[in-house]
Amino acid sequence: MQIVSISEPQGVSDLVLNEDLTPRQQEVLESALALLVDGGEKALTTAKIASASNCSKESLYKWFGDRDGLLSAMMAFQGSKVGAAVGQEDLGSAKAFKDYLIRFARELLSVLAGDTSLALNRLAIGQASNDASPLGPLLIENGRGVIEAKAVGFLNSAAEKNYLRFDDARQTYHILYGLIVRDAHVRLLLGERRELVMKNFERDAQTAIAQFYQLYGVEE
Amino acid sequence: MQIVSISEPQGVSDLVLNEDLTPRQQEVLESALALLVDGGEKALTTAKIASASNCSKESLYKWFGDRDGLLSAMMAFQGSKVGAAVGQEDLGSAKAFKDYLIRFARELLSVLAGDTSLALNRLAIGQASNDASPLGPLLIENGRGVIEAKAVGFLNSAAEKNYLRFDDARQTYHILYGLIVRDAHVRLLLGERRELVMKNFERDAQTAIAQFYQLYGVEE
DNA sequence: CAAGAACCGTACCGTACGGTACTTTAGGAG
DNA sequence: CTCCTAAAGTACCGTACGGTACGGTTCTTG
Numbered sequence: 053m054q055i056v057s058i059s060e061p062q063g064v065s066d067l068v069l070n071e072d073l074t075p076r077q078q079e080v081l082e083s084a085l086a087l088l089v090d091g092g093e094k095a096l097t098t099a100k101i102a103s104a105s106n107c108s109k110e111s112l113y114k115w116f117g118d119r120d121g122l123l124s125a126m127m128a129f130q131g132s133k134v135g136a137a138v139g140q141e142d143l144g145s146a147k148a149f150k151d152y153l154i155r156f157a158r159e160l161l162s163v164l165a166g167d168t169s170l171a172l173n174r175l176a177i178g179q180a181s182n183d184a185s186p187l188g189p190l191l192i193e194n195g196r197g198v199i200e201a202k203a204v205g206f207l208n209s210a211a212e213k214n215y216l217r218f219d220d221a222r223q224t225y226h227i228l229y230g231l232i233v234r235d236a237h238v239r240l241l242l243g244e245r246r247e248l249v250m251k252n253f254e255r256d257a258q259t260a261i262a263q264f265y266q267l268y269g270v271e272e
Numbered sequence: 273m274q275i276v277s278i279s280e281p282q283g284v285s286d287l288v289l290n291e292d293l294t295p296r297q298q299e300v301l302e303s304a305l306a307l308l309v310d311g312g313e314k315a316l317t318t319a320k321i322a323s324a325s326n327c328s329k330e331s332l333y334k335w336f337g338d339r340d341g342l343l344s345a346m347m348a349f350q351g352s353k354v355g356a357a358v359g360q361e362d363l364g365s366a367k368a369f370k371d372y373l374i375r376f377a378r379e380l381l382s383v384l385a386g387d388t389s390l391a392l393n394r395l396a397i398g399q400a401s402n403d404a405s406p407l408g409p410l411l412i413e414n415g416r417g418v419i420e421a422k423a424v425g426f427l428n429s430a431a432e433k434n435y436l437r438f439d440d441a442r443q444t445y446h447i448l449y450g451l452i453v454r455d456a457h458v459r460l461l462l463g464e465r466r467e468l469v470m471k472n473f474e475r476d477a478q479t480a481i482a483q484f485y486q487l488y489g490v491e492e
Numbered sequence: 493c494a495a496g497a498a499c500c501g502t503a504c505c506g507t508a509c510g511g512t513a514c515t516t517t518a519g520g521a522g
Numbered sequence: 523c524t525c526c527t528a529a530a531g532t533a534c535c536g537t538a539c540g541g542t543a544c545g546g547t548t549c550t551t552g
Contacts, residue, residue, distance in 0.1 A: 076499095092401025097539060108500045110542075119540065171401065173458070178398030180463035181312025181391065188463035196455070226454045227483065234450035235416070238393070238457055243400035243408035263447070267483055296529090317509060328530045329511075339510065 073129065077115055080105040081129045084122065089171045093178055098122075123175065124186055130172060131194025134163075141206045146215050150261065152206075157232045157257035160199070164237050165246055169195070173241055200225060216268045224268060231260040293349065297335055300325040301349045304342065309391045313398055318342075343395065344406055350392060351414025354383075361426045366435050370481065372426070377452045377477035380419070384457050385466055389415070393461055420445060436488045444488060451480040 073081070083105040088096050098119060102109045116122040139155065142148045163169055172195075176187040200222070207221045207228075218224040239249045250256065293301070303325040308316050318339060322329045336342040359375065362368045383389055392415075396407040420442070427441045427448075438444040459469045470476065 090401075093398065094402070098541080099539075102501090106500075108502090109540090110501095110544095111499060113541065114499090173462075174397050174400060176463075177394050177461045178313065180394060180461060181310075182314070183463075185463070192459065192462055192464060196459075227451065230450035230452075230454035231447065232450075233455065234446045235453065235457075237455075238461075239412065239416075241397045241400060241458075241461075242393075242412055243396075243403075243405070244412060263487055267486055318511080319509075322531090326530075328532090330513085330531095331529055333511065334529090 073125075076107075077125075078129065080107050080112070080115075081126050084126055085130060085168060085171070088126070088175065089167045092171070093175055096123075096175075120185070123179075124190060127172060127176070127187055127190045127194060130168060131190070131198070134195060134198050141209075143206070143209050143213055143215075146213075149206075149210055149213075149215050150265070153261045153264070154257050156203070157260050158253055160229075160232055161236070161250060161253055161257065164233065165240055165250060170240055173237075177241070203228070214270055216265075217270050218268050227267065228260075228264050231263050232257065293345075296327075297345075298349065300327050300332070300335075301346050304346055305350060305388060305391070308346070308395065309387045312391070313395055316343075316395075340405070343399075344410060347392060347396070347407055347410045347414060350388060351410070351418070354415060354418050361429075363426070363429050363433055363435075366433075369426075369430055369433075369435050370485070373481045373484070374477050376423070377480050378473055380449075380452055381456070381470060381473055381477065384453065385460055385470060390460055393457075397461065423448070434490055436485075437490050438488050447487065448480075448484050451483050452477065 080101070084096065084101045087100055087104055098109050098112055101107075101122070102112055112122060116125050139159075142152045172191060176185075176191045179185040180188045203225045204221045207216065207218070207224055210216045211218060211221070216224075236249050240246065300321070304316065304321045307320060307324055318329050318332055321327075321342070322332055332342060336345050359379075362372045392411060396405075396411045399405040400408045423445045424441045427436065427438070427444055430436045431438060431441070436444075456469050460466065
């Protein structure tokens with residue numbers, strides 16, 4: 053399954069995303085991700101990746117071109133797992149939808165706070181000053197893009213069923229995102245300890261959705 | 273004026289923050305910041321800093337210890353300028369306070385979107401995987417901390433004057449932050465173009481404050 | 493079984509960077 | 523004028539990393 057949208061034919065969808073990865077290559081990317089998660093970018097040298105995955109440097113360069121290609125492949129690879137993150141939505145009733153929103157909020161927080169997500173975001177942000185780096189756009193497309201598309205979908209459905217009222221679904225989603233995430237993501241990216249930033253997933257998720265309904269809910 | 277709070281006597285407030293910097297040293301830090309802004313961390317080598325500021329590497333190491341010390345000094349130095357960022361608050365009337373909040377929102381957005389802020393945040397985030405790096409905490413204290421303290425102050429004042437109603441000022445500030453910033457900061461950090469992320473400072477600021485009042489405003 | 497491809501492990505190369513040492517120049521104090 | 527300190531400029535050192543080359547080994551294919 054190809055997660056990356058076909059929105060931009062040029063640029064991002066270079067070599068890396070098109071072809072399917074062999075199981076061996078996936079193994080390598082997996083252990084590279086593990087290296088990245090504990091150790092950050094400086095720990096992610098080609099030599100370490102090769103030794104950690106029992107693979108030769110020559111193969112790395114053959115498969116991924118160069119180090120940047122490898123990083124891009126890691127992004128795309130991780131992104132291809134995001135799809136099923138949030139469970140199927142339930143718009144059966146107003147109550148069911150609200151519960152689903154709370155699950156969505158909880159899930160969003162736990163994804164953003166995940167080690168791999170943080171490591172990849174740090175990597176992409178670290179490279180973002182380089183205009184030529186494709187990592188930022190890749191991450192936006194693979195991560196945020198997928199979730200946003202899904203959210204816009206169920207928000208529109210909810211509006212049709214008259215659970216919510218708003219003008220623009222995309223814009224409304226950004227408000228929802230703000231209410232849920234606040235500055236937690238950046239603080240985690242900066243290295244603040246998880247327990248300090250997110251003391252209570254459940255409570256935060258419920259508060260956020262309650263406030264979201266205060267802004268966009270339909271009065272009964 | 274010492275911006276850094278005395279909250280944590282150990283750790284952050286090492287050598288770097290205590291003593292005042294000589295004008296020469298400030299010049300050097302300034303040109304180092306300029307280097308960082310266009311070029312990112314990879315462009316920030318000791319040799320380049322030295323040559324850009326007509327200063328010897330030996331002096332760099334004498335003044336700042338090592339490269340990390342220099343980076344920390346850059347953070348602290350930039351942080352020491354944040355103080356006057358947001359103008360004086362005006363709680364004269366409910367209307368005046370609401371206007372002030374809108375100014376605050378606008379100012380917050382423009383600070384976060386600033387080149388130097390983005391560059392320093394990228395730097396700190398890039399190092400955050402290293403547990404020993406003081407940059408993240410430094411940035412949190414110098415940047416977010418200062419603004420948050422100020423915001424908590426005027427929120428409490430507003431509650432006393434019965435402009436707003438809430439339980440916990442700090443928590444409420446985080447909601448306000450979420451409504452104003454949403455995911456804009458991270459997207460900018462990831463390299464998304466500024467015009468795309470923030471199409472209209474003024475409108476976004478007003479919308480955010482309007483919604484904030486919907487949640488915490490006192491009915492007339 | 494034989495021939496070839498894929499790939500591992502390792503050794504190697506060039507470069508760039510952090511950090512140090514040394515020489516020279518400028519200013520300030522007695 | 524002389525001495526001393528600070529700092530600029532440059533040269534230098536060790537290391538670590540990206541990238542390449544090569545010999546040996548396993549696996550596939552006919």
